[in-house]
Amino acid sequence: MIPRHLIIAVAALGIMASGMSLYVWRMRGTVAQTAAITPNTQPVAPPAAGPTEQVTLYVAYDDGGMLRSRPARIPLPSGRQERAEELLRALVAIYLGKPSPHVLGAGSEIRGVYLADPGLAVIDLNAAFANGHRSGVLVEELTLASLVATLAANIPAIARVKILVDGKERDSLAGHVDLTAFYDVSRVDQLVTQLTIEP
Amino acid sequence: MSYSLRPSLVLLRFIALASVLVFSSSSPPKQLSVYSKAANYSVAVVERNNTDYLGLLELLEPLGTVGVQVNGDRWKFRYKDVEADFVGGRMRVRVAGSDLDLPAAFVLENNRGLVPISGLGVLLPRILGGPITLNLTGRRLFLGDVAIHFTAVAIKTAPPKLVMNFGSPVNPMIATEPGKLEMMFTHDAVVAPGSQTLTFDSKAIPSATFEESNGMAKLLVTTTVPAMANFSNDGRTITITAVAPPAPPASVPPSLPTAALTAPPPAVASSEARVSASATAHVFVVIDPAHGGDESGAALTDQLPEKNVTLAFARRLRTLFDLRGLSAWLARDGDLTLSPDQRAAMSNASGAALYISVHATSEGNGVRLYTALMPSGGQNQGWFLDWETAQSSFEGLSQTAAASVATGLESKRVPVRSLSAPLRPLNNLVMAAFAIEIGPESRDVSQLSSPEYQLRLGEAVVSGVADISDQLEAHRK
Numbered sequence: 001m002i003p004r005h006l007i008i009a010v011a012a013l014g015i016m017a018s019g020m021s022l023y024v025w026r027m028r029g030t031v032a033q034t035a036a037i038t039p040n041t042q043p044v045a046p047p048a049a050g051p052t053e054q055v056t057l058y059v060a061y062d063d064g065g066m067l068r069s070r071p072a073r074i075p076l077p078s079g080r081q082e083r084a085e086e087l088l089r090a091l092v093a094i095y096l097g098k099p100s101p102h103v104l105g106a107g108s109e110i111r112g113v114y115l116a117d118p119g120l121a122v123i124d125l126n127a128a129f130a131n132g133h134r135s136g137v138l139v140e141e142l143t144l145a146s147l148v149a150t151l152a153a154n155i156p157a158i159a160r161v162k163i164l165v166d167g168k169e170r171d172s173l174a175g176h177v178d179l180t181a182f183y184d185v186s187r188v189d190q191l192v193t194q195l196t197i198e199p
Numbered sequence: 200m201s202y203s204l205r206p207s208l209v210l211l212r213f214i215a216l217a218s219v220l221v222f223s224s225s226s227p228p229k230q231l232s233v234y235s236k237a238a239n240y241s242v243a244v245v246e247r248n249n250t251d252y253l254g255l256l257e258l259l260e261p262l263g264t265v266g267v268q269v270n271g272d273r274w275k276f277r278y279k280d281v282e283a284d285f286v287g288g289r290m291r292v293r294v295a296g297s298d299l300d301l302p303a304a305f306v307l308e309n310n311r312g313l314v315p316i317s318g319l320g321v322l323l324p325r326i327l328g329g330p331i332t333l334n335l336t337g338r339r340l341f342l343g344d345v346a347i348h349f350t351a352v353a354i355k356t357a358p359p360k361l362v363m364n365f366g367s368p369v370n371p372m373i374a375t376e377p378g379k380l381e382m383m384f385t386h387d388a389v390v391a392p393g394s395q396t397l398t399f400d401s402k403a404i405p406s407a408t409f410e411e412s413n414g415m416a417k418l419l420v421t422t423t424v425p426a427m428a429n430f431s432n433d434g435r436t437i438t439i440t441a442v443a444p445p446a447p448p449a450s451v452p453p454s455l456p457t458a459a460l461t462a463p464p465p466a467v468a469s470s471e472a473r474v475s476a477s478a479t480a481h482v483f484v485v486i487d488p489a490h491g492g493d494e495s496g497a498a499l500t501d502q503l504p505e506k507n508v509t510l511a512f513a514r515r516l517r518t519l520f521d522l523r524g525l526s527a528w529l530a531r532d533g534d535l536t537l538s539p540d541q542r543a544a545m546s547n548a549s550g551a552a553l554y555i556s557v558h559a560t561s562e563g564n565g566v567r568l569y570t571a572l573m574p575s576g577g578q579n580q581g582w583f584l585d586w587e588t589a590q591s592s593f594e595g596l597s598q599t600a601a602a603s604v605a606t607g608l609e610s611k612r613v614p615v616r617s618l619s620a621p622l623r624p625l626n627n628l629v630m631a632a633f634a635i636e637i638g639p640e641s642r643d644v645s646q647l648s649s650p651e652y653q654l655r656l657g658e659a660v661v662s663g664v665a666d667i668s669d670q671l672e673a674h675r676k
Binding site: 062065134135136137138139141144160171172174175176177178180181182183184187188190191194195199 | 490494496497498505539558560561562563567569572573574575576587614616617618619620621622623626634636
């Protein structure tokens with residue numbers, strides 16, 4: 001005869017296992033519903049309006065493989081993070097315009113810029129930006145240097161930059177430039193200096 | 200009484216099931232490898248009544264359209280236009296209107312039809328309508344004329360070599376240990392030569408044995424000295440080269456302790472040629488053709504991927520370095536997929552004095568040289584170097600090497616530009632390291648494939664490296 005307390009213990013374990021199974025099944029349903037949501041491909045924020053400000057954009061030029069600083073007046077919101085996003089969107093707009101000094105793939109967008117503590121900026125590109133980017137060491141690093149230098153030149157106290165694609169880490173921009181690392185602005189400044197010298 | 204026994208039975212079954220799960224995880228699962236003109240793949244093997252079975256649907260699905268109808272114990276299977284009727288628990292099967300007997304009963308489990316592996320020899324020719332070869336002990340199934348034969352010849356050169364030529368490109372996983380070099384063919388239909396054991400008239404590489412088990416073929420080459428493997432001829436030729444034993448520890452400069460890297464050991468892909476540190480200890484320069492395999496790099500033209508140009512130029516560089524008496528080793532000598540971590544791990548293990556990554560571009564003109572743009576952070580822990588910034592202490596030497604190569608290129612009137620770049624694996628290397636990106640002199644991209652242009656660039660690169668070879672050698676780890 002099996003002792004009564006053992007039977008009770010086994011029964012309790014069985015009930016717990018059933019309860020956990022039900023809970024996991026419900027969670028699975030929740031995840032499936034979340035995954036089924038269609039990704040929003042629209043711009044994440046409307047273009048900023050209001051008074052314009054003088055900023056410095058670091059623009060890449062494929063002709064000569066160079067980076068040049070260019071003053072520009074663009075409308076900027078008051079929030080530091082929103083300003084960072086608008087700066088980079090203004091830069092991308094130059095690349096998507098015609099004629100373009102540094103052609104990006106159609107649909108390239110800045111999804112967002114997140115300023116984290118202390119001195120870290122995270123730039124989130126959309127998938128079209130990376131998937132449509134031309135492949136090559138120089139052409140990819142011109143894009144990276146242009147984004148980082150523009151951000152650092154106009155938003156004070158940014159010391160490090162990380163780049164994500166669609167909110168996720170990606171090995172490289174288009175097969176060459178590493179996107180897994182965090183980059184010191186001071187190091188990128190050295191690269192910017194190299195890229196501004198006429199070859 | 201029966202009521203009181205049930206909980207104990209439940210407990211016993213639970214313990215037995217847990218034990219099976221725990222202990223079964225230690226051995227690899229059984230599988231049958233299938234080689235065909237359409238696809239090479241593996242199918243899981245299950246044991247029923249002490250007999251090996253597999254799912255017929257899983258076996259034939261990759262080869263063509265299949266369909267199943269279940270009606271009670273009857274399992275009607277269709278492959279293309281051929282119908283087969285099975286009944287659960289019966290050995291007799293009706294295929295395309297005629298009966299045949301399997302060596303063990305057909306098993307129907309949850310609408311899944313399992314057939315004994317030993318019955319595939321009679322069943323599949325009827326269903327597929329063609330010859331098959333079944334190796335039961337090795338669990339390998341060859342559909343049609345797909346077997347890859349090979350020859351192995353020992354060559355008495357200095358150093359001695361074993362050259363193996365395969366009927367089709369192969370992509371084995373290679374591992375070296377003292378006294379042996381092992382090649383595992385997981386997805387290649389390589390079959391045994393005339394004899395399972397091959398002997399060679401070579402003291403360095405005396406023999407090789409061929410084994411087949413659990414869906415894989417293994418070629419074990421016995422060596423008396425360290426050896427390394429190189430691919431050529433688009434993966435049809437593997438050359439095993441015996442190399443000199445590593446230099447005694449006393450030759451290592453005392454100021455340069457053997458540093459270990461804090462990176463996790465990179466996963467070994469099936470396409471990776473893994474080489475032990477001792478196997479390439481004499482190598483002066485590692486030449487790494489960027490991209491390869493699944494990763495083509497830039498499309499230089501519609502027909503010309505970057506990976507092809509990088510490999511061709513890397514091979515030319517190797518020849519030119521050899522002619523200069525500077526031993527060179529290719530990190531990739533075939534169309535292999537290698538991650539940056541794998542490239543760095545192999546190169547660091549080689550103990551070489553210099554690493555050159557080769558890239559190609561259709562944009563700009565001339566050549567660009569890149570040294571590492573180091574990422575943020577990186578804390579070395581005593582003798583352990585941070586993986587992401589392992590190159591830190593070699594930055595100066597790398598820039599010197601790149602500058603010397605730039606001088607060599609300028610002397611050949613090749614436009615050259617020196618930059619830094621966040622380009623892996625440059626930052627993970629513990630030696631002088633730079634990348635070279637070759638571009639055409641004008642807009643003519645076809646120049647990248649031109650032997651004359653590659654030779655001109657290659658001679659300039661080798662000349663620049665040779666000029667500072669003593670300096671590089673002095674810093675070798």
